[in-house]
Amino acid sequence: MKKTVLITGASSGFGEAIARRFAEMGFSLVLAARRLERLQQLSESLPVNCFLIQLDVRDRKAVERAIDDLPDEFSTIDILINNAGLALGLGPAHEADLDDWDTMIDTNIKGLTYVTRAVLPGMVARQSGHVVNMGSIAGDWPYPGGNSYGASKAFVKQFSLNLRADLQGKNVRVTNIEPGLAQTEFSVVRFHGDQQKANSIYEGLKPLLPADIAETVIWATSLPEHVNINRIEVMPTCQSFSPLAIAR
Ligand code: NDP
Numbered sequence: 001m002k003k004t005v006l007i008t009g010a011s012s013g014f015g016e017a018i019a020r021r022f023a024e025m026g027f028s029l030v031l032a033a034r035r036l037e038r039l040q041q042l043s044e045s046l047p048v049n050c051f052l053i054q055l056d057v058r059d060r061k062a063v064e065r066a067i068d069d070l071p072d073e074f075s076t077i078d079i080l081i082n083n084a085g086l087a088l089g090l091g092p093a094h095e096a097d098l099d100d101w102d103t104m105i106d107t108n109i110k111g112l113t114y115v116t117r118a119v120l121p122g123m124v125a126r127q128s129g130h131v132v133n134m135g136s137i138a139g140d141w142p143y144p145g146g147n148s149y150g151a152s153k154a155f156v157k158q159f160s161l162n163l164r165a166d167l168q169g170k171n172v173r174v175t176n177i178e179p180g181l182a183q184t185e186f187s188v189v190r191f192h193g194d195q196q197k198a199n200s201i202y203e204g205l206k207p208l209l210p211a212d213i214a215e216t217v218i219w220a221t222s223l224p225e226h227v228n229i230n231r232i233e234v235m236p237t238c239q240s241f242s243p244l245a246i247a248r
């Protein structure tokens with residue numbers, strides 16, 4: 001029987017690439033994001049059945065309704081890709097816009113928990129399923145300006161591990177994927193629409209591409225059911241570590 005994957009944040013970047021890869025493999029797709037027209041364009045280019053949901057993951061009631069109201073054909077979610085998320089701002093904590101912090105916390109943390117909580121009972125009842133959370137290297141490695149964004153991804157890391165603890169014996173897998181620098185709409189969003197500033201982040205280097213992360217997701221979810229990949233940290237080869245900073 002065809003499996004169904006629900007992807008949040010499927011309207012661009014990683015989510016879109018992940019949708020394309022699962023579609024190639026014949027999965028049924030439930031695609032969610034706020035920009036419905038982008039989901040429509042995507043689904044028209046895919047060779048499989050898609051159910052589209054215009055959804056803001058920050059809206060707890062809307063998330064619950066969306067999962068409750070899935071048509072029968074799409075209601076058995078075999079794989080959940082909790083990918084919707086964003087960074088806003090790269091300034092120091094003492095100058096940060098609190099609205100940006102609220103939005104990141106509401107989306108990357110709360111939204112992710114709402115979708116997970118809505119989908120998990122079905123997986124547990126069926127004793128089958130896989131939750132893939134989109135974390136980030138920012139959840140492991142601090143950097144200037146990472147403040148609330150990095151902290152939100154550290155939540156995703158620990159939440160993923162704690163889900164594993166709760167799901168012991170339920171045959172539901174949990175994987176946290178932690179990409180590094182990747183070229184998507186991420187930086188345009190982070191810099192509030194400043195395309196030039198966003199482009200400068202990727203100038204003169206070879207970043208990860210959405211297809212690279214899609215491949216990682218496909219690998220982790222295609223392994224035999226008895227194999228659980230807890231966490232995958234992925235960087236472009238050009239990215240690595242700096243010495244610890246010391247102010248003199
Ligand atoms: P994009 O900006 O290209 O994609 C983000 C996706 O999230 C969009 O589809 C957007 O859809 C969706 N989204 C944002 N807010 C909401 C919301 N409130 N409700 C529903 N959907 C939402 O960036 P990426 O593909 O890079 O980002 C995907 C994930 O990967 C994020 O969680 C990000 O933090 C993470 N990540 C990105 C890295 C990078 O360098 N690019 C590296 C590490 C992790 P819409 O606007 O239509 O709602």
Ligand code: 8X3
Pocket residue numbers: 135136137138146179180181182
């Ligand atoms: C995105 C990667 O390094 O820009 O999560 O925070 S980084």
